[in-house]
Amino acid sequence: MIKLVTAIIKPHQLEPVREALVGAGIQGMTVTEVRGFGRQSGHRETYRGAEYTIDFVPKLRIDVVVDLFDAEAVADAIVAAARTGQIGDGKLWITDVDHAVRIRTGERGTDALT
Amino acid sequence: MNSGDAAWVLVSAALVLFMTPGLAFFYGGMDRSRNVLNMLMMNFWCLLTIPVLWVVVGYSLAQSPFENDLIGGLDNAFLRGMAIGGEDGGFGLLVMVFLGMFAVITPALISGAVAGRMKFAAWAVFAPAWTLLVFVPVFKWVYGGWLGQRGSLDFAGGTAIHVNAGIAALACVLVLGKRRGFPHAGSPPHSMPLVMLGTGVLWFGWFGFNAGSALAANGTAVQAFVNTFLAAAAAGLAWALVERVRDGHFTNLGAASGIVAGLVAITPGAGYVSGMAPIWIGIGAGVVCCYAVRLKSRAGYDDALDVVGVHFVGGLVGSLAVGLFSDPAFFGTENMEGLFHGGGVELLLEQALANGATIVYSFVVTGLLMLALKATIGVRVDDDVEQVGLDLPEHAEQAYHEDSAPASTAPAAALVREVVG
Numbered sequence: 001m002i003k004l005v006t007a008i009i010k011p012h013q014l015e016p017v018r019e020a021l022v023g024a025g026i027q028g029m030t031v032t033e034v035r036g037f038g039r040q041s042g043h044r045e046t047y048r049g050a051e052y053t054i055d056f057v058p059k060l061r062i063d064v065v066v067d068l069f070d071a072e073a074v075a076d077a078i079v080a081a082a083r084t085g086q087i088g089d090g091k092l093w094i095t096d097v098d099h100a101v102r103i104r105t106g107e108r109g110t111d112a113l114t
Numbered sequence: 115m116n117s118g119d120a121a122w123v124l125v126s127a128a129l130v131l132f133m134t135p136g137l138a139f140f141y142g143g144m145d146r147s148r149n150v151l152n153m154l155m156m157n158f159w160c161l162l163t164i165p166v167l168w169v170v171v172g173y174s175l176a177q178s179p180f181e182n183d184l185i186g187g188l189d190n191a192f193l194r195g196m197a198i199g200g201e202d203g204g205f206g207l208l209v210m211v212f213l214g215m216f217a218v219i220t221p222a223l224i225s226g227a228v229a230g231r232m233k234f235a236a237w238a239v240f241a242p243a244w245t246l247l248v249f250v251p252v253f254k255w256v257y258g259g260w261l262g263q264r265g266s267l268d269f270a271g272g273t274a275i276h277v278n279a280g281i282a283a284l285a286c287v288l289v290l291g292k293r294r295g296f297p298h299a300g301s302p303p304h305s306m307p308l309v310m311l312g313t314g315v316l317w318f319g320w321f322g323f324n325a326g327s328a329l330a331a332n333g334t335a336v337q338a339f340v341n342t343f344l345a346a347a348a349a350g351l352a353w354a355l356v357e358r359v360r361d362g363h364f365t366n367l368g369a370a371s372g373i374v375a376g377l378v379a380i381t382p383g384a385g386y387v388s389g390m391a392p393i394w395i396g397i398g399a400g401v402v403c404c405y406a407v408r409l410k411s412r413a414g415y416d417d418a419l420d421v422v423g424v425h426f427v428g429g430l431v432g433s434l435a436v437g438l439f440s441d442p443a444f445f446g447t448e449n450m451e452g453l454f455h456g457g458g459v460e461l462l463l464e465q466a467l468a469n470g471a472t473i474v475y476s477f478v479v480t481g482l483l484m485l486a487l488k489a490t491i492g493v494r495v496d497d498d499v500e501q502v503g504l505d506l507p508e509h510a511e512q513a514y515h516e517d518s519a520p521a522s523t524a525p526a527a528a529l530v531r532e533v534v535g
Binding site for chain 1: 302303357360361362363365367368371404407408411420
């Protein structure tokens with residue numbers, strides 16, 4: 001079984017999260033710049049005295065495809081490293097992955113991950 | 115021709131040319147990312163068309179002969195009679211090209227007001243037509259014409275350039291209408307670093323604009339240079355402090371806007387005021403313009419990047435300030451003294467008259483020109499063009515390309531599914 005661990009984190013937490021994941025033994029990760037809002041909602045900016053509400057806040061999305069047995073450890077590592085305790089720390093979820101292929105070699109399943 | 119004068123005015127002309135790209139980036143950074151190339155092109159269009167127009171008839175109608183009250187003639191059309199071998203050694207030709215740089219940037223100032231919704235074809239006609247119909251006559255009135263003869267003062271173009279372009283910007287946006295969603299849907303600047311860079315280029319170029327307007331490498335040029343240095347700093351400081359007290363933060367845009375407002379305001383008095391006057395003028399312009407930019411949402415006109423609030427209001431403040439601070443004794447000149455130097459209110463009234471005449475003429479003729487364009491080629495882009503931004507539909511270009519897929523896709527998951535698919 002293969003799992004996809006997806007996390008939305010604060011952009012500045014990327015480096016601690018990367019270190020934690022490497023420490024947890026993962027072989028690769030994908031980072032995407034995304035925007036969105038959660039309970040934090042947007043923020044306000046002021047230009048020439050006029051206030052603008054920025055509804056979607058910049059975040060990073062991290063995707064890690066891992067073996068079922070590593071999923072919880074990877075999730076724990078991300079949560080521990082991404083947490084600042086402030087509102088807007090983000091979310092994490094784990095989903096099932098039907099299949100995986102390493103493009104270079106054609107290896108399939110968990111062999112494609114390591 | 116004195117070689118020192120020639121060297122300084124030549125360098126100044128190049129400095130003033132540099133202001134138009136500076137202005138383009140000042141405005142472009144404030145514009146949305148989907149309209150920034152349209153903004154840059156509106157400014158660069160002035161750099162393409164006005165030099166040609168200027169040598170064909172513009173300069174001659176604006177300055178030759180200098181004594182004409184209302185409009186010049188065609189004596190120097192197509193640069194006739196402008197030689198380097200004569201008595202002046204080419205100084206006339208040098209003044210022609212120096213003033214040509216001012217002719218380029220004046221219509222460019224208006225582009226900030228019409229940002230994000232004006233058909234480029236309409237701008238392509240508007241910029242040269244406005245230069246000929248509005249800039250050239252007003253320039254003539256102020257320099258050598260009836261307003262100048264009455265004694266009003268405008269050292270480097272507060273009335274002829276900033277008040278003129280500022281009030282024209284108001285006429286333009288009244289004909290053009292508001293952007294979709296104004297004023298509720300906000301459009302914050304897409305790149306503040308570009309705004310700050312443009313501000314720096316403008317300030318740098320403005321030393322040529324003001325100190326070069328002495329048309330000589332002399333003491334007046336030195337004092338104009340000092341004034342340009344001080345007024346911009348004082349105005350930027352004043353605007354930034356007002357925002358800090360009123361809104362809670364020192365903002366980059368506040369500092370930049372204040373610097374430009376101060377530069378605008380010191381322009382008419384650059385070679386007429388001295389001592390601490392530039393600081394007072396800068397503070398006045400910084401505070402007044404900081405509040406003037408709020409008028410548009412109250413009055414309901416969509417002056418997108420505050421050309422009216424900064425250039426019209428700043429120019430007016432600076433021009434009237436000449437009526438207070440003019441100090442001919444310092445410069446050893448014969449012009450009228452300001453109220454604070456024993457001249458009474460006479461100069462102040464002349465300044466008011468010169469600006470009043472400019473405001474009425476510029477507003478009416480600009481409005482008529484825009485109405486004529488509206489009735490013929492149309493002035494406004496279609497709604498869908500405005501929505502996707504003007505860069506792609508109007509210019510077939512985009513300012514910023516993403517190297518990879520749009521940021522909203524999820525590469526890892528999508529890739530895996532597609533491969534297995």
